[in-house]
Amino acid sequence: MTGRTEALPAPLHGARQGIDTALVGMLLFIASEIMFFAGLFGAYFSIRAEHTVWPPAGFKLDLALAAVLTAILVTSSFTMQYAVSRIRKGDRTGMIRAMTVTIILGVIFLAGQLYDYSSLGFGVSSGVYGTLFYTMTGFHGAHVLGGVIGMSIVLLRGVNGQFSARHHTAVEAVSIYWHFVDVVWLGLFSTLFLLR
């Protein structure tokens, strides 16, 4: 028995070097989420490939509304990143303001999507296109809702005086998640509305 290495307590393990453990967890979670949406997109493209007319007759989408919603969601990614940059500088008030704007934009997106659903002339059960459209946008909407809930928790924690320039992992994590949700929407928008 020659030497000994002191075992480090758990928090120091994480701080040893590199990226925070919780952020690693979030990135891995997003990797699994990407595969979930890959399954949905795979289903879409494999069924799309079997049809010559696409979308099948009788399915009409509201491109203008979707474009507006896309702009709103993309803007919210910028406000989210602004919130992160504020808290990195230790400006909690700025973070709270930018986060509030982001939450409002997310809620507007969800409301717009619900309005879109109510005005479309087809449903889940009106053929495979309807099933695909509602499943893909619906799961994305659920993820937007999840992001809004996550951001609200971060917002409440910020209002209660948590987070500083050094300690704001939750803000970073929720921002990565929000950007992911945004990118998925860009994929959905181009697939469902632009490429046809």
Place this chain on the structure above:
Amino acid sequence: MATTVLAPGSTRTYRRSALYEWLTTTDHKKIGILYLTNSFLFFLLAGSLALVIRTNLALPELRLVDATTYNQLFTMHGTTMIFLVLMPFLAGLGNYAVPLQVGAADMAFPRINALSFWMLPLGGVLLFSGYFFGGVAADGWTSYSPLAEAKYSGSGTDLWIVALLLIGTSSILSSINFLATIFKLRAPGMTLLRMPVFVWTVMVTSLLIMLATPVFTAGVFMLYIDRNFGGAFFDPASGGNPLLWQNLFWFFGHPEVYILILPAMGVISEVIPVFSRKPIFGYRAFIFATLLIGGLGFSVWAHHMFTTGSVYLPFFSLMTSLIGVPTGIKFFNWIATMWRGKLTFATPMLFAVGFLSTFLVGGLDGAILASPPVDFALHDTYWVVAHLHFVFFGGTMMGVFAAIYYWFPKMFGARLHEGLGKIHFVLMLVGAWVTFFPMHLLGLEGMPRRIADYSPAAGWNDLNTIETIGSFIIAASVLPFMWNVFVTLRGPRDAGDDPWDGYTLEWATTSPPPPYNFDHLPPIRSERPLFDLKYGHGARRAIAAESATVEGTHS
């Protein structure tokens, strides 16, 4: 017996009721034991279902159960064994051993770890609750469309879907937890290429779970939408495609078989070196082979769909043949590790050697199916049933029992009784071969899988009767194991901290380890830090000298 080299000094804990402690624990060791216990209970349940299946098939026209009940039996047997027995058994072993082997205090996210576990019994209850709501799922564990669509199956399939969503989420969360633990919580000096092989296999398995299970989740959601909201994913009449389900299912389902075998290979790679008194042969080749299996595992799913006519046969046939290569590398690793080693055959080693023999057969009879003409002939026959039982029961379950005998002294401070362990091993090995080997012959004779009855004129009577006898031998093998655990836990906890003269860090702490595992760690200079500590770094080359030292310290 080897002496304690690095026992933690203080093990002070505060008291609370044992039940409350076990229900709310976030300690990876306790959660690991919960996983193992839960898996074993479901193993007994799913095994009992298998006994009914085998009894029904013992003789032609026996009709012990009707066809619907029979369909439910093999569906529940398969689903339970895969999702509630094998996967959680391996997750439990990983939970117990990985933080100890990498020198961490706990998993990266202990509370998510507890959540992952508690979703499993809930999922199991949901799965079986179909018996109270008009019958459980009866579409097979693969739940192919259109059989699983609302027209042809009842609410049991919906419960199957919800249960698998829960269990899938549990696996995804636990895989993220394993990866974060392995990436971030390794002890100083524990580089990736010094991690024990078991940790490597858990890491690759976790990557597979993290990337494959969500696709299955998406498919299962689609099935749910089809069944309950009038969706048309798998309905060709409305523009969907039933083969989409098969693609989504097997994109997960094939990596799943590597998910189920890699950690068992990891266990074998821990046990064989320790009981051969040699380091593992070709550590890096082994790691490379594991990564290769993980990567290739994503490119072979369509070999389950050769007969559908919708997949490109040459590609999937080639990839399926290729994936046998890394497994072959591993076999040479294991054999070369044992070659001229100082072998001792304690129960864990027996199960490891049993793994080698049965898994080899299971691997080879699967590799034959990579050839499309053979697959066309044997598709959906008992050959496939033989193959999957040889790899899952002869492979994974052997590995699981090797691990249980190997780590039991670490978990509870007492070694399982060797004599009872050997009886368990012999009965299990003989039972496995008697039950599953004749299935090859039945497959060649054309007996289809998943049939409740067969004609006396088919000439399948004798082999089926033999298989049924074998299945009861397997059932009997569980009894000495349970008695062994019962007796050992009532006996003295005198195994010591390092009963096998082990190589890896879990043997450096007390048995059982205290909360947060370690006060001190030895310096980590190789994949065998504890061996280096006991015998000096560099001793790995002096095998002769090592054997002499071991002679003196081994009890």
